[in-house]
Amino acid sequence: xxxxxxxxxxxxxxxxxxxxxxxxxxxxxxxxxxxxxxxxxxxxxxxxxxxxxxxxxxxxxxxxxxx
Numbered sequence: 001x002x003x004x005x006x007x008x009x010x011x012x013x014x015x016x017x018x019x020x021x022x023x024x025x026x027x028x029x030x031x032x033x034x035x036x037x038x039x040x041x042x043x044x045x046x047x048x049x050x051x052x053x054x055x056x057x058x059x060x061x062x063x064x065x066x067x
Contacts, residue, residue, distance in 0.1 A: 004028050010064055014057075040065060 007028055018024060031038040042058055044051060 001032075004032065013064075014061070038065075 004025060008025065011024070012018065027038060040062060042062060044055060044058075
């Protein structure tokens with residue numbers, strides 16, 4: 001299992017700005033302490049006509065978090 005600093009590196013890869021980084025660290029810490037996965041959501045409608053290949057960047061980020 002990877003530590004919180006390594007998880008933060010994965011999450012922040014390619015990110016320009018994080019509004020509340022301490023809150024994110026705290027959520028990761030609680031997730032590990034309670035042995036519950038951190039829930040991350042991406043608000044896309046899969047049937048929407050305006051989804052394009054650019055959204056794969058977000059999807060790939062979520063996949064890397066899942067690993």
